Amino acid sequence: SQTIHQWPATLVQPVGSPLSLECTVEGTSNPNLYWYRQAAGRGLQLLFYSVGIGQISSEVPQNLSASRPQDRQFILSSKKLLLSDSGFYLCAWRTGQGGETQYFGPGTRLLVL
């Protein structure tokens, strides 16, 4: 069966510090991968998606970036965090073979102080 992992679960970082959040998927090959952000009390905003290694599409211009160094690894990064980057970051995957259903990881809660 497929599983999706995210770490860390919780992170507190000062403004201006770098960020690296990791997401890995097990039990599937060539998945489509997604990063969403959920601000407090709000819905999900799609940040990045990837259909393959090294292929990243950005949805929202901002100081975040994403990379996919391996088939089942998706990384969200920032060189300098802003207060507005605080939120709950969710990674999701879906099969690359035409299915639409997305499956979500447990999320990382980021607080920028």
Place this chain on the structure above:
Amino acid sequence: GEDVEQSLFLSVREGDSSVINCTYTDSSSTYLYWYKQEPGAGLQLLTYIFSNMDMKQDQRLTVLLNKKDKHLSLRIADTQTGDSAIYFCAEPADTGRRALTFGSGTRLQVQP
């Protein structure tokens, strides 16, 4: 454009039925989804309905789809305190992104 709308809050008593409503805009959506998010957790796929169906029932859950009005609802029978969560409606975004567009979520509060 894509826009999925939901009411923000619903409060029911334990044992009652809950009905969470959603409106969507993309008439070409093939599947429509309901996800559940418990406090501090990720989103859990609850159920989905294919666009050629009007209704889907799965134990205590009933999904109704009105394609004419682009209205989707989720009914939870015999609501329990464990059903307290945020429920998100979602539809596929344009096929180029292969992503989902989510509503803002409905917070369901179940009172004992």
